[in-house]
Amino acid sequence: MTEIALATGFLLILIGLYGALTNRNLLRMIVAFSVANTGVNLVLVGVGYLRGRAAPILDATLPAAEAPARIIDPLPQALVLTAIVIGVGTTALMLAYAYRLYLTRGTLDISRLRELKW
Amino acid sequence: MIRRATVLLLLLGLGGVFSALLFGYTPDDELNRTAAYYAGQTVRDTGAANIVTAIIVTYRGLDTLGEVTVLFLSAAIVGLVLAHGARAGGARRRPIPPGELLETGSRLLTPLILLLGVHIFVNGHLTPGGGFQGGAILASATLLLLLANPMRRFSHRLIRLLESLSGLLFVLIGLLGLLLAGGFLDNRILPLGTLGELTSAGAIPLIYSLIGLKVGAEFSSMLAALAETQEP
Amino acid sequence: MSALLPAMGLLLSAAMLVAALMAVRGRRSLPISILAAGLVSLLASVQFLLLAAPDVAMTEAAIGSGLTTFLFFFILARVRHD
Numbered sequence: 001m002t003e004i005a006l007a008t009g010f011l012l013i014l015i016g017l018y019g020a021l022t023n024r025n026l027l028r029m030i031v032a033f034s035v036a037n038t039g040v041n042l043v044l045v046g047v048g049y050l051r052g053r054a055a056p057i058l059d060a061t062l063p064a065a066e067a068p069a070r071i072i073d074p075l076p077q078a079l080v081l082t083a084i085v086i087g088v089g090t091t092a093l094m095l096a097y098a099y100r101l102y103l104t105r106g107t108l109d110i111s112r113l114r115e116l117k118w
Numbered sequence: 119m120i121r122r123a124t125v126l127l128l129l130l131g132l133g134g135v136f137s138a139l140l141f142g143y144t145p146d147d148e149l150n151r152t153a154a155y156y157a158g159q160t161v162r163d164t165g166a167a168n169i170v171t172a173i174i175v176t177y178r179g180l181d182t183l184g185e186v187t188v189l190f191l192s193a194a195i196v197g198l199v200l201a202h203g204a205r206a207g208g209a210r211r212r213p214i215p216p217g218e219l220l221e222t223g224s225r226l227l228t229p230l231i232l233l234l235g236v237h238i239f240v241n242g243h244l245t246p247g248g249g250f251q252g253g254a255i256l257a258s259a260t261l262l263l264l265l266a267n268p269m270r271r272f273s274h275r276l277i278r279l280l281e282s283l284s285g286l287l288f289v290l291i292g293l294l295g296l297l298l299a300g301g302f303l304d305n306r307i308l309p310l311g312t313l314g315e316l317t318s319a320g321a322i323p324l325i326y327s328l329i330g331l332k333v334g335a336e337f338s339s340m341l342a343a344l345a346e347t348q349e350p
Numbered sequence: 351m352s353a354l355l356p357a358m359g360l361l362l363s364a365a366m367l368v369a370a371l372m373a374v375r376g377r378r379s380l381p382i383s384i385l386a387a388g389l390v391s392l393l394a395s396v397q398f399l400l401l402a403a404p405d406v407a408m409t410e411a412a413i414g415s416g417l418t419t420f421l422f423f424f425i426l427a428r429v430r431h432d
Contacts, residue, residue: 001355001356001359001400001401002143002145003140003143004356004359004360004363005359005363005397005401006139006140006143007140007363008363008366008367008397010133010136010137010139010140011367011370012366012367012370012390013132013136014129014132014133014136015367015370015371015374016370016374017128017129017132018125018129018374019373019374019375020374021125021128021129022122022125023374025380027380027384027422027425027426027429028374028380028383030422031373031374031383031384031387031422032373032374034387034391034414034418035370035373035374035387035390037414038390038391038394038410038414041394041406041410041414042394042397042398045398045401045403045406046401048401048403049145049401049402049403050145050146050147050149051145052352053402054402055246055402055403055404056156056157056168056169056170057167057168057169057170057245057246057404058161058167058168058169058313058314059167059314060314064158064160064161064162064313067157067158067160067161067169068149068154068157068158071149071157071169072402072403073149073150073153074153074156074157074169074170074173075152075153075156075173077170077403077405077406078170078173078174078178080403080406080409081170081174081250081405081406081409082174082181082182082185084250084406084409084410084413084414085185085189085250085333085409085413086185086188086189087414087418088413088414088417088418088421089188089189089192089193090192091418091421092192092193092196092340092421093192093195093196095421095422095425096195096196096199096200096344096425097199098425099199099200099347099425099428099429100199100200102429108429168405170405171405238408246404246405246407246408247405247408248405250409250413251405251408251409251412251413254409254412254413254416254417255412257417258412258416258417261417261420337417340421341420341421341424344421344424344425344428345424347428
């Protein structure tokens with residue numbers, strides 16, 4: 001299961017980077033970035049997974065004394081939770097700037113935005 | 119052509135690095151020391167049943183404060199960038215008024231969605247979910263109202279008040295932890311209670327509810343700022 | 351049970367990769383790209399559930415898949431409008 005998650009996550013990162021580097025439309029580039037973002041999260045959660053263990057939530061069937069032997073690593077999950085929320089913040093920023101660029105220049109095609117090209 | 123070849127070469131290199139990582143990966147059989155500490159001591163330290171919540175709100179509470187600050191900043195920048203985006207004049211099309219069905223349906227569903235969001239963040243220390251998920255669900259009520267009637271406007275004063283008040287209380291509770299308990303954002307300023315009850319885990323439900331309100335207000339203000347670019 | 355979990359994981363992974371390729375290929379229309387990216391997030395949240403991470407699964411479903419897709423569509427509607 002860990003291997004599947006890691007392989008999928010790495011492939012998603014590669015697909016996302018490919019899309020971000022080859023597309024000319026800014027919105028498509030942002031879509032590709034969000035795909036790569038999902039891939040990174042999948043890799044991080046996959047690293048925390050241990051075979052045959054339960055989610056890190058205690059209840060009557062999983063008392064605190066048995067927890068270290070029966071739950072998976074909770075730390076990557078907490079980090080990924082943060083990463084997802086920050087990810088939507090950065091996506092919103094990218095979209096807002098893309099829209100602003102569209103308003104001033106009338107295009108989303110990066111090959112037509114040449115002011116900073118050298 | 120050269121461009122595409124460079125991209126493919128770069129991706130091949132990255133793929134090589136990734137495959138080395140993948141094939142060299144050996145899964146652990148035991149928890150590492152940090153994770154074993156969290157697994158063993160969370161109940162004694164914080165009294166929360168959901169260990170992920172305990173890590174987010176208490177052990178790494180400062181990170182979460184930074185996180186909601188980053189979210190606030192990005193919501194503020196989205197508002198700033200889009201505020202000048204609304205053009206004056208332009209084709210001022212008369213919007214089609216929302217039908218009876220949409221009006222009634224959204225009025226029926228909004229309280230239920232808000233209730234679900236509050237339920238999720240109040241129970242954050244017991245069940246999966248918490249402030250971020252509950253906050254996103256609160257914001258989806260805003261989204262529903264906007265989808266039902268794109269011309270609806272929300273009170274920015276209310277959103278701003280909710281956002282800054284919950285942020286302020288969050289920091290104040292953190293400072294109380296510094297005064298009354300072990301350190302900044304320590305949850306033991308309130309009794310830990312028994313594991314699995316709603317009023318347990320000290321200040322965790324309180325802090326996570328404040329985070330939920332703050333996140334909900336931030337996402338709502340992002341959506342409202344995006345919606346307001348529509349009309350001149 | 352023990353064989354079921356990896357099988358479901360593999361199936362989900364295959365679906366995610368197909369959706370991701372649909373999302374980044376330039377030939378499809380932009381709404382389809384955005385929806386495919388949302389689908390990747392949604393399938394990822396099921397994958398997180400299989401990886402015993404219900405908190406992350408909820409976050410990904412509510413924020414990564416729901417809100418992000420709607421943000422894209424808001425901007426797309428503005429850009430298309432004129």
